[in-house]
Amino acid sequence: MRWNSNLLVPVAALALCATGLAQTPRYNFGRAATPEEIRSYGVLVGPAGKELPPGRGSAKEGAPIYAQKCAACHGKNGEGTKVGPDVVGGKGTLASAHPVRTPGSFFPYATTIWSYIKSGMPANKPGSLSDDEVYALTAYLLSLDEIVKESDVLDAQSLPKVRMPNRNGFVPTVPVWPEAPAQRRQYP
Amino acid sequence: MSSKKSDRRRFLKASTALAAGALGAKSGLAAEAANEPKAGPRNYANLGERSRFVTTARKDDYLNRLYPSKKVTPLQDLMGIITPASLHFVANHSVPPDVDPREYRLLIHGMVDRPMTFTLDDLQRMPSDSRIYFVECNGNGAPGKHGMSTARPEKTTSENVQDIHGRTSCSEWTGVPLSVVLNEVGVQKGASWIVSEGYDSQKYSHSLPLSKAMDDVLLAYGQNGEPVRPEQGYPVRLLAPGFQGPESVKWLRQIKVVDEPYVTREEISMHSYLSPNLQGKARWFHFEMPPKSVILRPAMGQQLPGKGYYEITGLAWSGGGAIRRVEISVDGGRSWKDAKLQEPVLRFAHTRFRFNWTWNGEETVILSRCTDERGTVQPALAEFSKRLGAPKDFWRTSSVFHFNAIQPWKIERDGKVTDAMEL
Structure with a gap:
C-alpha cells in the first residue's frame, strides 16, 4: 500500500536523527567510571528490583534489629513518636477522612522500603545497616502489617514480588489542569 | 521621650x-x-x-516537624523578580552536606553507553547557560498553612504572607544544560526516566522523565552571579524549570538513566497525594506547578496607615510557561481590572505586577488572578475544591499540594490586612 509506505519515510528519518544526536561525545570532559566506582555510590533500587544486592532476611531476624535501632524514633510497635513517623498500620484508611500513609498501607512497591532504609536509616547514622539487616527490617515491617509471614525470607528475588495492598492505588496526574488539555505536555 | x-x-x-x-x-x-x-x-x-x-530576613518554616532547616522567603519585602540568594527559601529533607568542590564528583550511569564521573571543573568547562527560573515547594501556600486546618495540631498560626506563600523564590541560575552532559554519556534506546540522588545525609532521590531532562533542565552551579549557596545545593544541583521544587535535587551526587520511575520514598510518602475525587487513590508524579499569583503589598501581616494611594504589587508565576495576564479586584471579586506586568516577563519565572489603587478607608477584600500562556486561569477556592471533589469541611482536616487558589486579603477599617481564604 503506497499510502502507508509514504507515511513511514519521515518516521525513519526522525529515528536516524535521534540516534545520531544521542551517541557522540563532543567535549570530552569527565572520566569513564569503573564498575568499582559505580558500586561505591551504593544502589538506587527501582520497582523491578534489578539493583537489589545479594543477602536475605526474615521478620524474625528483623525484630531485634528494629528494637535496637529503630524503635527509639518510630515507636516500640511502629506507631511513631514525636521525632519519627508511624511505619505500621493504617490499613483501609486511605479513602477515609483521616488517611494513614504508612509503607504497608500506602507504598505501591516493597522496593521503596528497602531502598530508603538502606540509604536513609537510621537517621542518625544513615547507610550503616548491612544488606541482610535491611532485608530483615523490611520483612519485619511488612510482617507487622501482615503482608508477609514472620518466617518469610526476603531477598533480591522475593522482595520485588511482594504484593503491596496499595499497588494499584496511584493515578498519573494527567490531565493536570482541565482547561487546556490539548496544549498540555503529557508526562507519563 | x-x-x-x-x-x-x-x-x-x-x-x-x-x-x-x-x-x-x-x-x-x-x-x-x-x-x-x-x-x-x-x-x-x-x-x-x-x-x-x-x-528583612527569612523565617523558620513553622510547619517544621521532621526536617531541619526549612526557611521561608520574605516575599513581602522583595522588589522586582529576583530573590537574593541569602533570602531564597530552604526545604531540606535531611542533614545538608558540606561539599568540598575539589572532591566533588557527579556520577552518571545506568542506560548509557559510557558511564562517567564529572568534576565541578569538568561541568564548568562545558557550554553554559544562564536563565531566570522560579523554584517553588509543592506545598507552598497549602490549605494547612492558612491556619485553618486541624490536620497538624502541633502547628502555630501563620502571621504574615511570608509564612503562607514564602516557599517560592526566583533566581538567575547558571549551569550546563543536562542534555549536553547526557549527550556525553550517550543515552541508550529504551531509556525513559532519570533518577537523581543528592549528597545529603539520607541521600534524597527523585525521578524525572527523560523528555524533561533532555528539554530544559540545568545542572546549576551558579545563582544570581555567584556560586550556588550551600543551602541551595552547592556545588551542583538540578534545576527543572516549572516543575515542583522536589524535582530539582540539590548537592547532586548521581544520576541514573533508567526505563521506569523509581518510586523513591520521597515521591511516594511526601510528594504524592490522596484526593477526594479519587476514592482513596493518590496522584503521583505531579510535576508542573500551576499558575499562581499573590498580592504581596498590601498583604496579611501588614497595616495600612490610612486611606489614600497604594500601589498594589505582587508576583505571579506558572509551571505552564509565561504569565500573560494578572487581574486585580479591590471589591471582593465583583469587578476585575488588568494589572501592569513589569518586564521582563519570562517563562517559568516570577513576574512582577503593579496596580494603582486609592483606598477609601472602608473594609474591603483585594484579590489577584493570573492567566498563563496556555490560557490556564488561576481558580477561585470554590472552583479548586469542586475540581478536587472536596466535600464541605474537607479543608478542616486535609491539605493538598499544588494548591493555587486565588488569595483574598481582607483590609479592615483600621487598616489591618488579614487572610480571607475561607477554608
Whole structure:
C-alpha cells in the first residue's frame, strides 16, 4: 500500500536523527567510571528490583534489629513518636477522612522500603545497616502489617514480588489542569 | 521621650511593612536621623553587606516537624523578580552536606553507553547557560498553612504572607544544560526516566522523565552571579524549570538513566497525594506547578496607615510557561481590572505586577488572578475544591499540594490586612 509506505519515510528519518544526536561525545570532559566506582555510590533500587544486592532476611531476624535501632524514633510497635513517623498500620484508611500513609498501607512497591532504609536509616547514622539487616527490617515491617509471614525470607528475588495492598492505588496526574488539555505536555 | 517623637515612631512602625524602598528598615533608628547622617565606614568590606538599617530576613518554616532547616522567603519585602540568594527559601529533607568542590564528583550511569564521573571543573568547562527560573515547594501556600486546618495540631498560626506563600523564590541560575552532559554519556534506546540522588545525609532521590531532562533542565552551579549557596545545593544541583521544587535535587551526587520511575520514598510518602475525587487513590508524579499569583503589598501581616494611594504589587508565576495576564479586584471579586506586568516577563519565572489603587478607608477584600500562556486561569477556592471533589469541611482536616487558589486579603477599617481564604 503506497499510502502507508509514504507515511513511514519521515518516521525513519526522525529515528536516524535521534540516534545520531544521542551517541557522540563532543567535549570530552569527565572520566569513564569503573564498575568499582559505580558500586561505591551504593544502589538506587527501582520497582523491578534489578539493583537489589545479594543477602536475605526474615521478620524474625528483623525484630531485634528494629528494637535496637529503630524503635527509639518510630515507636516500640511502629506507631511513631514525636521525632519519627508511624511505619505500621493504617490499613483501609486511605479513602477515609483521616488517611494513614504508612509503607504497608500506602507504598505501591516493597522496593521503596528497602531502598530508603538502606540509604536513609537510621537517621542518625544513615547507610550503616548491612544488606541482610535491611532485608530483615523490611520483612519485619511488612510482617507487622501482615503482608508477609514472620518466617518469610526476603531477598533480591522475593522482595520485588511482594504484593503491596496499595499497588494499584496511584493515578498519573494527567490531565493536570482541565482547561487546556490539548496544549498540555503529557508526562507519563 | 516626647509624645511627638513617639507618634512619629508609631507612624513609622505602621508604614514600615508597606515601604517598598525600605526593605524592612528599622524604624526606631530612622526616627533619630537628622538631615546629616553620621559618617559611614572609611572603607567597605570586600565582601559587601547590606545597610545596617535593613532587617528583612527569612523565617523558620513553622510547619517544621521532621526536617531541619526549612526557611521561608520574605516575599513581602522583595522588589522586582529576583530573590537574593541569602533570602531564597530552604526545604531540606535531611542533614545538608558540606561539599568540598575539589572532591566533588557527579556520577552518571545506568542506560548509557559510557558511564562517567564529572568534576565541578569538568561541568564548568562545558557550554553554559544562564536563565531566570522560579523554584517553588509543592506545598507552598497549602490549605494547612492558612491556619485553618486541624490536620497538624502541633502547628502555630501563620502571621504574615511570608509564612503562607514564602516557599517560592526566583533566581538567575547558571549551569550546563543536562542534555549536553547526557549527550556525553550517550543515552541508550529504551531509556525513559532519570533518577537523581543528592549528597545529603539520607541521600534524597527523585525521578524525572527523560523528555524533561533532555528539554530544559540545568545542572546549576551558579545563582544570581555567584556560586550556588550551600543551602541551595552547592556545588551542583538540578534545576527543572516549572516543575515542583522536589524535582530539582540539590548537592547532586548521581544520576541514573533508567526505563521506569523509581518510586523513591520521597515521591511516594511526601510528594504524592490522596484526593477526594479519587476514592482513596493518590496522584503521583505531579510535576508542573500551576499558575499562581499573590498580592504581596498590601498583604496579611501588614497595616495600612490610612486611606489614600497604594500601589498594589505582587508576583505571579506558572509551571505552564509565561504569565500573560494578572487581574486585580479591590471589591471582593465583583469587578476585575488588568494589572501592569513589569518586564521582563519570562517563562517559568516570577513576574512582577503593579496596580494603582486609592483606598477609601472602608473594609474591603483585594484579590489577584493570573492567566498563563496556555490560557490556564488561576481558580477561585470554590472552583479548586469542586475540581478536587472536596466535600464541605474537607479543608478542616486535609491539605493538598499544588494548591493555587486565588488569595483574598481582607483590609479592615483600621487598616489591618488579614487572610480571607475561607477554608
